[in-house]
Amino acid sequence: MNQFGHNFRLAIWGESHGHQIGISLDGVPAGIPLSEEDFAEDLARRRSGAPGTTPRREPDVPQIVSGVYDGYTTGAPLTIEFANTNTHSQDYSTVMRHYRPSHADLVAYHKFAGFNDPRGGGHFSARLTVALVAAGVVAKKMLPASIRFATRLTEIGGCTDPERFNEVLHAAAADRDSVGGIVECRVQGVPLGLGQPFFDSAESMIAHLLFAVPAVKGVEFGSGFAGARLRGSENNDSFTDCDGTTATNNAGGINGGITNGNEIVVRAALKPTPSIGREQITYNLATNRVEPLEIHGRHDVCVALRGAVVVEAAVAIALANFIRQ
Numbered sequence: 001m002n003q004f005g006h007n008f009r010l011a012i013w014g015e016s017h018g019h020q021i022g023i024s025l026d027g028v029p030a031g032i033p034l035s036e037e038d039f040a041e042d043l044a045r046r047r048s049g050a051p052g053t054t055p056r057r058e059p060d061v062p063q064i065v066s067g068v069y070d071g072y073t074t075g076a077p078l079t080i081e082f083a084n085t086n087t088h089s090q091d092y093s094t095v096m097r098h099y100r101p102s103h104a105d106l107v108a109y110h111k112f113a114g115f116n117d118p119r120g121g122g123h124f125s126a127r128l129t130v131a132l133v134a135a136g137v138v139a140k141k142m143l144p145a146s147i148r149f150a151t152r153l154t155e156i157g158g159c160t161d162p163e164r165f166n167e168v169l170h171a172a173a174a175d176r177d178s179v180g181g182i183v184e185c186r187v188q189g190v191p192l193g194l195g196q197p198f199f200d201s202a203e204s205m206i207a208h209l210l211f212a213v214p215a216v217k218g219v220e221f222g223s224g225f226a227g228a229r230l231r232g233s234e235n236n237d238s239f240t241d242c243d244g245t246t247a248t249n250n251a252g253g254i255n256g257g258i259t260n261g262n263e264i265v266v267r268a269a270l271k272p273t274p275s276i277g278r279e280q281i282t283y284n285l286a287t288n289r290v291e292p293l294e295i296h297g298r299h300d301v302c303v304a305l306r307g308a309v310v311v312e313a314a315v316a317i318a319l320a321n322f323i324r325q
């Protein structure tokens with residue numbers, strides 16, 4: 001299903017090289033001021049142009065086609081669309097048979113019996129994350145004003161020094177290769193009490209959305225995997241007051257699936273871009289042989305660069321689901 005959520009429900013649609021992609025949001029309260037300009041800042045954070053990002057440039061102008069009247073949300077389903085204006089579909093003429101390693105071409109072909117749209121990865125393309133970012137903008141408006149997001153790239157290609165990120169990107173690009181990255185999202189001002197035991201815990205909802213983001217292969221909260229290597233005495237977060245403020249935050253702001261009032265700290269690991277310029281030896285259904293594949297097209301060297309704001313949007317959408325109207 002292409003739908004998510006309870007209190008704040010999303011339905012996402014479109015293909016990378018189709019006419020449009022978009023998202024319909026249900027459960028948006030009436031009376032929130034909303035205009036196309038409100039999306040500009042976050043959309044700019046996702047747009048390509050910086051070193052290491054895809055040469056496919058799109059204006060990404062949001063069109064609100066329902067749910068807003070006279071500058072305010074109406075409480076009816078809110079639909080936002082984006083035109084695809086820069087497609088080079090000829091780049092994908094062979095992927096229906098000579099599948100790209102670690103992209104979705106093969107699984108899409110088999111699951112949908114060859115009826116999938118292979119152009120630009122079709123419905124599996126990160127192009128759809130433009131719509132997720134738009135939903136994130138609406139989600140942020142639904143959240144308490146106390147909530148503040150701080151999202152950054154902590155690692156690219158194994159390098160943790162932001163001053164050297166561009167070197168790492170250049171080196172990978174020069175090798176016609178790609179690198180992965182880690183995005184950290186911190187959320188301050190989160191009230192204690194968001195999250196529903198058992199299945200709709202704050203971690204479950206956030207992780208559910210993060211794993212929907214293409215290329216996300218790992219999610220951790222607080223001390224995460226490193227915490228598994230600590231002792232309880234090292235990992236426990238002592239309370240410093242009756243409100244639940246803690247001296248450390250190894251829990252990443254969540255206990256028992258419920259936000260504890262401390263900062264939420266969540267990290268997403270994004271794998272290296274699967275489409276690389278280097279030749280790869282891989283199965284070709286057209287010839288029934290394993291043979292060299294040369295991938296064409298315009299690709300990110302590191303998807304985590306543009307993925308940072310997508311991760312932030314996913315966290316915002318998950319939290320907005322806990323807001324009761």
Ligand SMILES: Cc1cc2nc3c(=O)[nH]c(=O)nc-3n(C[C@H](O)[C@H](O)[C@H](O)COP(=O)(O)O)c2cc1C
Nearest residue numbers: 103104124125126214215274275299300303306307
């Ligand atoms: C912001 C963003 C940009 C991406 N850009 C590309 C790209 O240019 N080329 C590519 O092959 N994959 C790109 N991806 C990743 C693929 O969409 C993704 O790996 C593919 O859909 C398979 O899904 P999976 O990696 O979750 O298995 C991007 C992902 C994100 C989040």
Ligand SMILES: C=C(O[C@@H]1CC(C(=O)O)=C[C@@H](OP(=O)(O)O)[C@H]1O)C(=O)O
Nearest residue numbers: 016054056120121125126127297298299
């Ligand atoms: C279009 C976007 O990124 C695209 C994501 C993507 C992929 O495989 O996910 C592959 C490339 O598509 P194309 O070959 O059509 O240029 C990227 O440019 C976008 O993010 O808006």
